Amino acid sequence: MKEPEMQLLRTAIHPDVADNMGRCFTRRSTRAIVLRGDSILLLYTARYDDYSLPGGGVDDHETVEVGFCRELAEETGATGICNLVPLGIYEEYRPWYRPEHDTVHMLSYCYYCDIDEELGQTRFEDYEKKNGMKPVWLPLDEAIAHNERTLAQSDKAGLSVERELFLLKLIKAQRIKAA
Numbered sequence: 001m002k003e004p005e006m007q008l009l010r011t012a013i014h015p016d017v018a019d020n021m022g023r024c025f026t027r028r029s030t031r032a033i034v035l036r037g038d039s040i041l042l043l044y045t046a047r048y049d050d051y052s053l054p055g056g057g058v059d060d061h062e063t064v065e066v067g068f069c070r071e072l073a074e075e076t077g078a079t080g081i082c083n084l085v086p087l088g089i090y091e092e093y094r095p096w097y098r099p100e101h102d103t104v105h106m107l108s109y110c111y112y113c114d115i116d117e118e119l120g121q122t123r124f125e126d127y128e129k130k131n132g133m134k135p136v137w138l139p140l141d142e143a144i145a146h147n148e149r150t151l152a153q154s155d156k157a158g159l160s161v162e163r164e165l166f167l168l169k170l171i172k173a174q175r176i177k178a179a
Contacts, residue, residue: 003028003064003107003109004064004065004086004109006086006087006088006089006109006110007088007089008088008089008091009087009088009089009090009110009166009167009170010090010091010166011091011092011093012090012091012092012093012162012163013092013093014092014093014094014095016095017093017094017095017102017103018093020102021093021102021103022101022102022103023100023101023102023103024093024101024102024103024104024105025096025101025103025104025105026104026105026106026107027057027104027105027106027107028057028058028064028067028107028109029055029056029057029058029067029106029107029108029109030055030056030058030064030067030068030071030072030108030109030110030111031053031054031055031090031108031109031110031111031167032053032054032055032068032071032072032076032078032110032111032113033053033087033110033111033112033113033167033171034054034072034076034078034112034113034114034115035112035140035171035175036137038139038140038141039137039138039139039140040137040138040139040140040143040168040171041054041076041078041115041135041136041137042054042135042136042137042138042143043075043076043133043134043135043136044132044133044134044135044136045131045132045133046131046132046133047130047131047132048131048150048154048160048161049150049154050146050147050150050154050160050161050164051136051138051143051146051147051164051168052160052164053110053164053167053168054071054072054075054076054078054135055068055071055072055075055108056071056074056075057071058071058109064109065084065111068081068084068109068111068113069081072113072115073120073123074122074123074124075122075123075124075128075133075135076115076119076122076135077119077120077121077122077123077135078115078116078119078120079115079116079118079119079120080114080115080116081113081114081115082113082114082115083112083113083114084111084112084113085111085112085113086109086110086111086112087110087111087112087167087170087171087174088110089107089108089109089110090107090108090110090163090166090167091105091106091107091108092104092105092106092108092163093105093106094106108163110167119135122134122135140168140171140172140175141172143168144165144168144169144172147161147164147165147168148165151165
């Protein structure tokens with residue numbers, strides 16, 4: 001399946017795989033950027049006490065755009081998803097804790113989009129429910145400050161929080177530049 005052409009925003013390599021990737025596979029994922037005034041639609045995860053952009057894995061049979069819309073709808077209840085505008089790709093190499101691979105090469109395709117005013121019903125997977133995920137609208141600056149604290153104070157913080165913090169700061173910088 002042909003991947004969308006997007007600029008590479010950043011490559012992050014976990015220290016545990018920096019010297020030896022071992023058996024590596026690629027996973028495509030998406031990240032949604034939905035803005036309303038000074039607020040952004042995010043997922044709060046109680047287990048990690050962090051905020052992340054809605055999104056997730058793209059299935060093998062899906063285009064990135066179809067996976068984007070499916071994941072955004074599942075995790076937030078968003079409807080009327082339209083006007084996708086690419087931000088870029090965030091690339092990661094991380095340890096993979098399953099017997100068939102040592103490393104995952106994750107490509108997160110990030111898009112701005114618009115959605116209908118009201119959120120509908122979420123369709124979280126079991127592990128997402130157990131982790132205490134919920135969609136929230138939050139001022140962008142508040143989300144950045146919260147994730148900075150989480151990254152500095154939590155032993156659970158990792159590449160995911162670093163990715164989210166990088167993307168949130170990039171979104172803020174683009175908003176300032178556009179103003």
